Amino acid sequence: MPERCQPTDDPPPPAAGRAKISDVARAAGVSPAVVSRLLRGDAALRIREETRLRVLAVAEELRYTPNEVARALRSSAVGILGMAVHDTSNPVYSEILAGAQAEASAAGYALLLADADELARTGRAFEKLVRGNRIDGLLLQRGPGGSDATVAKVVSTRLPLLLVNDRTRGEVGSVGLDDEAATYLATRHLTGLGHTRVAHLHLGMPRGRSAARTRGWRRALEEAGLPEGPQLRGGHTTADGQRAMDRLEPGAATGVVVSNVLAAVGAMSSARERGLRVPGDVSVVAVHDVFFAPHLTPPLTVVRMPLRELGRRSAAALLRQLGGEPAPHEVVDDPPPELVVRGSTGPPDR
Amino acid sequence: MPERCQPTDDPPPPAAGRAKISDVARAAGVSPAVVSRLLRGDAALRIREETRLRVLAVAEELRYTPNEVARALRSSAVGILGMAVHDTSNPVYSEILAGAQAEASAAGYALLLADADELARTGRAFEKLVRGNRIDGLLLQRGPGGSDATVAKVVSTRLPLLLVNDRTRGEVGSVGLDDEAATYLATRHLTGLGHTRVAHLHLGMPRGRSAARTRGWRRALEEAGLPEGPQLRGGHTTADGQRAMDRLEPGAATGVVVSNVLAAVGAMSSARERGLRVPGDVSVVAVHDVFFAPHLTPPLTVVRMPLRELGRRSAAALLRQLGGEPAPHEVVDDPPPELVVRGSTGPPDR
DNA sequence: GTAGGTCGGTAAATCGTTTTACCGATGCCG
């Protein structure tokens, strides 16, 4: 601490409010440039060891924390990733979200949460988020229905964009899961148990994930030498699954592969209400494991996929994209899709 | 559009990148001040109607969107609220989160998601988020265990803070639910069915929510003229509930009030594994409704509380606090706690 | 004729960092 006794304009050093870089510089007797370059680790900075320590000590003592806003303005990088999700309270999505948050955070980034539906609708929120330099890049989940309008709008702004849980090829990067393998495993599980009429309760989206899942189901049936079963138009909610299952003619299938775990919950409710026993009359297997699946009635058989890892890898991929690498197209299958057999599947009981 | 033909330094107007305020000003033939004041709706701005329209038209044509970062720097308000949550994939929390997001968004704010545990641990993320001017205020959920360390740290930075799902009084604002009413309703439901030995599987936190919930349970038992039942130390997870229920001596209680819906799921698993029928041998009622509760085995009886509304009101309260109002202490009971009877409760079957 | 008022704006400082030049000593070499 310098012990100068000049009563002249010693400006009240950390008078009120937070210390800024100029406060640190003044107290350490250097210029703001040195403080900045030292703290950022500028390799080109030549500095005496003594000075280095002094600046560091002063910064510590004043509890200096750089103003991220000023930093962002100067360097036009805010250190924030956006993530647009359709329904935060969907456990599948919130798992992905948790993974993305963790990865972003580990890289020193923050995660801004946005509602994908609102982003699609109003121009106001969209403008602010996407064109207002609030985020460095956006993780986007395409809507149920595969709404591409938002994607196109975002692309036109040149904001780095990555589609999460998606496997599009092309300009826009994407990180997805092996959806085909998931339904393949699920279907093979049922055929292995002796089911010959296996339905697919799908997502209701013609393309993307839904197509891949349909392929997996179809392939497993072909391999087993079985005819294709009925396709039921489902969706992403419990209610969707319930409605779809309501439409299944009794006897038309003894096993159902459900492309979405929430829809599976609804499907089982429908079955129960119609007096169909699960798995006695109809076996149900779903894609994606969630924490309450073991506690359902009956415990739900699923194909588990690494959702949190998907979130992680998505954030990581977007960050690499920010670093200048070309848009990646990845499939996360490090823990590969895994069948978890519980109580909702069993041999057909005819 | 002005049709000037001077080949002199007409700077490439929207050459590359986004239009900035000076581009709009130049193209409209006014100063940046006018553009800013007009777009911000400065009432003191006197402007000719003709000029007003011209500026507006140019801004529209150039698709001008203010740079939020620059704005934030100048006005030291970033338009972002932070929300620190302990576990994004907990359906109770994600419901609150969804409400907060919606309300913030409606007010023109964005929501930054942070991990409360990480915030408590590392200094790095904390500094950046809380002292780096990244957010205007923080919605914080106190940890399981009621960890106050983070609260104190945040308070010391003078960042506006509001505790969500909490009912502390004092300096720090809070918005909570009527936890006492919830367990009171739940307990009265059981006593009304004829249960005389009613246990409380609590949250494991000595203070705050847990205390209020214990009070509600106790009060209902007193009113029914019944002795206090056993207290089981639970927690916030399925595993916590399972462990707690494992410790309940058979016959010590015919009904259990569980303060947390996830713990209730675990408790029912425990009961099933130990051969206790629900509700035949033991009835279970939980606090908080979640979307899969009707689909559990058996469907779970709960007391529903307005979680999304809690999130909404929390964000609204924090925003008012930013506006200069004193720290609020609110209890959300607009849709008051409501008993939803499903299959996990019934008369004791001795 | 001039004091004052209104109209329709503008100039310039500011927010707090980062970064690109550049600069004055000092030492070294020939």
Place this chain on the structure above:
DNA sequence: CGGCATCGGTAAAACGATTTACCGACCTAC
């Protein structure tokens, strides 16, 4: 003694908006 590195920094211009003064022109009234 002059040239030239090297050392240890510094000055100042960005980044893009906001906002507080203030200003010139024109009108009106006395």
